[in-house]
Amino acid sequence: MKKRNKKVANYLEYIPSRNEKYRWETDEEGAVTIFVENKGVLMRITQKLINKPKVSQIHLEEMGSFIWPLIDGQRNILEIGVLVKEHFGDAAEPLYERLVQYLHSLEVNDFIRVKAVKTE
Secondary structure (H helix, E strand, O other), X not given: OOOOOOEEOOHHHXXXXXXXXXXXXXXXXXXXXXXXXXXXXXXXXXXXXXXXXXXXXXXXXXXXHHHHXXXXXXXXXXXXXXXXXXXXXXXXXXXXHHHHHHHHHHHXXXXXXXXXXXXX
């Protein structure tokens, strides 16, 4: 069996990217809204029975609205954290714990993908 000589990068070096299946927009105050189309048979039934909308709107809070456009598939989590710290200062603390938890939540809900960078 061949040994692998590549190590997986630290999680802060991972690169998040937005899931392109979700449309999003920013309002005049900079608040981000993500639009989720409710598809499928079960969703159609719920739309008829309890008036669930065909498109749900996810409104991000201030820090989330700042972070969302930074998730561009180019910047890693460490770089995003530096920009968050510059913008929010001490209000962002504990910075990386909060940022990682927030990005994990976005990933679990399929709004973003996070990929590891292979290092040599």
